[in-house]
Amino acid sequence: MGPGGPGSGWPLAGTLLVAVAASMVAGGEDCLWYVDRNGSWHPGFDCEFFTFCCGNCHQRYCCRDPLRLLTERQQRHCLAF
DSSP states (O other): OOTTOTTOSHHHHHHHHHHHHHHHHTTTOOBOOEEOTTSOEEOOBOOOTTOEEEEETTEEEEESOGGGBOOHHHHHHHHHO
C-alpha cells in the first residue's frame, strides 16, 4: 500500500494539519454570550491574539489548544438549540 493506506499515519497528520490551520485562522476568536447549565447568562468576551474560544455550549474560556477550538459558527449553533 502507498501513502494513505491502512495503518499509515496520513489520517492523523491530515487532522493535525487541519487543526493547526484552523488555529492560525481563528487566532483572536471571540467567545459569544452563552447560558450555562444553571440557566445563568454570561456575556461574550474577546480572546487575546493567538488564543481562541474553547469549551462547549455551556462553558467557554480562551485557550491555545487547537483541538479544543469552539468556532463562532459552533457557538451560534449552541444558541439555536
